[in-house]
Amino acid sequence: MLSRLVLRAAPAALRSLPPPLAVGVLHATRALHTTQQPLAPLPPLPEKGGEVRHGLIPEELFKFLYPKTGVTGPYMLGTGLVLYLLSKEIYVINHETVAAICILSVIIYGVKKYGAAVAAFADKLNEEKVAVALAVKNKAIQTLETAIEEEKKEQWRVEGRGYLFDAKRNNVAMLLESNYRERLLLVYNEVKKRLDYQVAMQLLRRQKEQEHMIQWVEKNVVQSITPQQQKESIAKCILDLKALSKSAQAAV
Amino acid sequence: GLLSKQHLMDVRLRELPAWLATCDFSPQGLLGGVQRAWISYYNKYINVKRGGPAGISMLLASYCLLSYGWNYQHIKGQRWRKYH
Numbered sequence: 001m002l003s004r005l006v007l008r009a010a011p012a013a014l015r016s017l018p019p020p021l022a023v024g025v026l027h028a029t030r031a032l033h034t035t036q037q038p039l040a041p042l043p044p045l046p047e048k049g050g051e052v053r054h055g056l057i058p059e060e061l062f063k064f065l066y067p068k069t070g071v072t073g074p075y076m077l078g079t080g081l082v083l084y085l086l087s088k089e090i091y092v093i094n095h096e097t098v099a100a101i102c103i104l105s106v107i108i109y110g111v112k113k114y115g116a117a118v119a120a121f122a123d124k125l126n127e128e129k130v131a132v133a134l135a136v137k138n139k140a141i142q143t144l145e146t147a148i149e150e151e152k153k154e155q156w157r158v159e160g161r162g163y164l165f166d167a168k169r170n171n172v173a174m175l176l177e178s179n180y181r182e183r184l185l186l187v188y189n190e191v192k193k194r195l196d197y198q199v200a201m202q203l204l205r206r207q208k209e210q211e212h213m214i215q216w217v218e219k220n221v222v223q224s225i226t227p228q229q230q231k232e233s234i235a236k237c238i239l240d241l242k243a244l245s246k247s248a249q250a251a252v
Numbered sequence: 253g254l255l256s257k258q259h260l261m262d263v264r265l266r267e268l269p270a271w272l273a274t275c276d277f278s279p280q281g282l283l284g285g286v287q288r289a290w291i292s293y294y295n296k297y298i299n300v301k302r303g304g305p306a307g308i309s310m311l312l313a314s315y316c317l318l319s320y321g322w323n324y325q326h327i328k329g330q331r332w333r334k335y336h
Contacts, residue, residue: 049297052306056313087336091320094330100316111305119302126301 051059057074065073085091225233263271275281297307320327 045299045301047301049300049303049307052297052304052310055305055309058310089331089333089336092327092330093332094327115305123302 053059053062062074065077069076086093276284297303297310
């Protein structure tokens with residue numbers, strides 16, 4: 001769990017390393033990736049690290065010694081080594097030993113008590129980072145998918161272009177037709193007006209001629225009636241009237 | 253050629269001198285060897301999703317041992333007995 005915190009701080013630590021070492025590490029990483037499989041997608045990190053017993057001794061030692069010495073072999077080896085080092089005073093017990101014992105006990109107590117909590121915290125941080133990256137990726141995928149659908153819709157709309165142009169063509173044809181008919185009506189009206197005028201003129205002329213003729217005839221007739229004829233006509237009228245009255249009396 | 257491709261753990265004991273002969277002991281070669289060792293250790297114990305105390309504790313323990321070894325001549329003066 002400490003290694004998880006170290007992993008989070010690894011890039012910063014890499015920067016804080018002396019430049020040759022950091023550059024060397026980076027170069028080694030680059031060489032490894034070019035010789036192995038291609039860069040993306042990267043394989044996921046392994047879940048657990050190599051097995052280590054008591055936090056210090058890799059499991060490979062135990063596996064290596066198991067066929068010859070069984071389960072207790074490595075522990076016997078460890079005990080023998082410790083006794084040898086102490087008896088020959090290759091490891092000297094001095095004040096540093098006491099300090100080491102105190103520090104180690106505190107560290108082990110801290111790790112045993114708070115290890116799980118710190119591990120959970122680091123896991124949560126990692127998960128948040130991964131969730132943010134995943135959210136970005138999902139958002140990008142979604143935007144691309146909506147873009148694809150919009151594009152398909154636009155393609156479907158393009159198919160309706162034919163109908164649009166047909167409708168426009170119909171509109172234009174209708175406009176032309178209506179315009180033509182308006183002008184036709186105009187021509188008709190104008191021609192009718194002119195013809196009506198001619199007809200009205202002829203009628204007027206005939207009417208005037210008739211009136212004039214009648215007046216002239218009347219005038220001439222009246223002029224031709226001399227006073228002699230007037231007396232004769234009046235006497236004739238009186239005779240006629242008398243005859244009529246006689247016949248009327250006879251009838252009664 | 254074939255011998256140098258193997259890791260140190262896969263080399264048999266009798267092939268060890270031959271394997272050492274194929275090693276590159278120039279400064280770049282040594283540096284490359286150190287880099288490869290560090291990268292393999294890092295990827296095995298530290299660069300994992302759910303690591304434990306093992307990754308750094310082994311580094312600290314090896315540091316303690318190394319510094320004890322470097323200071324042994326000075327610590328020899330604090331021995332309890334002169335003859336063992």
